[in-house]
Amino acid sequence: MTAQDTAPSTTELKTPTSADLAQVFTTERPPRPSAWAASTTFGWRALLKIKHVPEQLFDVTLFPIMMTLMFTYLFGGALAGSPTDYLQFFLPGILVVSIVMITMYTGLAVNTDIEKGVFDRFRTLPIWRPAPMVGYLLGDGFRYLIASVVIVTMGLILGYRPAGGVTGVLAGVAVLLLFCFALSWIWTMFGLLLRSEKSVMGVSMMLIMPLSFLSSAYVDPSTMPNWLEAFVNVNPITFAVDSVRALMNGDWPGTDLLWLAILGAGLIAVFGAATMRLYNRK
Amino acid sequence: MSDAAIEVRGLVKRFGGTAAVDGIDLTVPAGTVYGVLGPNGAGKTTTVKMLATLLRPDDGEARVFGRDVVREADAVRGLVAMTGQYASVDEDLTGQENLVLLGRLLGYSKKAAAARSELFLETLGLTAAARRQVKNYSGGMRRRLDIAASLLSVPQLLFLDEPTTGLDPRSRNQVWEIIRAIVDQGTTVLLTTQYLDEADQLASRIAVIDEGKVIAEGTKGELKASIGLGSVHVRLRDADRREQAAAILAETLAADIQRDADPVALTARVREQADAGGGPVSEMAAHQTGVALGELARAGIVVDAFSMGQPSLDEVFLALTDRPATTEEDAA
């Protein structure tokens, strides 16, 4: 922090003259950035924010550790005889559920960030319009990746042994991240739609809680009453859990993955479009 | 058409039932500073946001260098930059990161964006603060960075929304210097302000807006002719002598006298004289004021305090509308 001590106060700052400005006012401009370049630049902004405010990483480290420990020991004995046995089934499930829960923070970030003056600047730039939003999701992808690493490592320490090996785990995490990218457009929409952080949190919780518990993450749906099993089997989270679980077990998820892909595309189409409508109107 | 940077006809923006901007017409010549003067809640920010493609007008039309701000928003965005009333830079990032981010969004390569940001930080005297988070900047430094961010693209039209509100007099002067240097490069500047002297210092044409409407528009000279050169405030020792003092001031200054609520205070609104120059308070008026004070002394009237200056925004509004400026607080 030496710069802080030696920085001059405002009154000593040099004020540019016309001649100074004439030197930097080069009018030749580079071509506009591509949609991808603009989006990754916003992703870089998200990473810079993590660098400057590293506390935001608590949600992606402590929360998943807590979830994994809590449920493994809470349900493990009762459901599978021992926590280690349960973990073989449960770890992919808690991986999906934890990260799906973390996606909610996207809505919060959008909601607080969008009110700041810097967004007015972004919106006066001649760039691909969804770039700031896609940038958020790319930055969040990094956070999800950290959370995934934390959970899988925790699992390995507690005795989880994935049959799919390294490839299976990587494939599972990749599918999960893509699904979360699609899912997050729901939260960006709510982040733009709702007035306060609290309401964004409230609505997200109301959607996420039932969906994540009434899924195949914690228990095998075939052990549930018929009416519940019917619901669980069409729950999007179930498709995600089953796909990730299959990949990590070294199996091919087949139709589950196909449905997940269709679902993801649908989420992007519907909620991505809704997000951009709101964004352009703000 | 081609020499107007901004052309606005009947622009309207409503929030809920009330019109924040209620049928504004403006023509801003290219290459000049245009001042939009108005009190809190007049609709300045709303107008600027519509011109900068951030808000969609409810009615009317606005063109920036001939491009429609709604139908050709993207083309307009390529020509303008805006330094908003509330810091339009990212507080969590450093000054340098802010500029590199924008440079990349303008299409510069990583290397070119870094070089360009250094150059602009250097030009605006921010090199020493480049690697500090903006939230630790002083108000003056923040403004500079905000302006640097707007200049990075070398815009043809720059919106500055109350660029000096909240700055100390010294930083304020520095921002004025910077604005003058910018216009020298051929950039058109639309500046909003609550201060008449700021508009007077920088702008060649001024629009006065109130409650979403333009209530006066013209060159500085034209406006001054209608609102007067400035005011002389006098505080007397003895309230009984006020009428006598009023008569002396009216005669020597050829001014309209306003009897303030305070029984010992008087305000003389000096009218523009045909031969007076365009300075903040013309020499003529300054000289006449000296003469008037002499006359008061000769009549044995004791003056406790005296000041002279440009008409305040309140006085401008008094002159233009025969009522003080309505602020949001009053309206609420």
Ligand SMILES: Nc1ncnc2c1ncn2[C@@H]1O[C@H](COP(=O)(O)OP(=O)(O)OP(=O)(O)O)[C@@H](O)[C@H]1O
């Ligand atoms: N997003 C909004 N929703 C509702 N009302 C708004 C909104 N933005 C502005 N207004 C209202 O519109 C009117 C004009 O506001 P505006 O911000 O344009 O004024 P201003 O001239 O910039 O004032 P100031 O000097 O305080 O910045 C105000 O009465 C304000 O309350």
Ligand SMILES: [Mg+2]
């Ligand atoms: Mg304003």
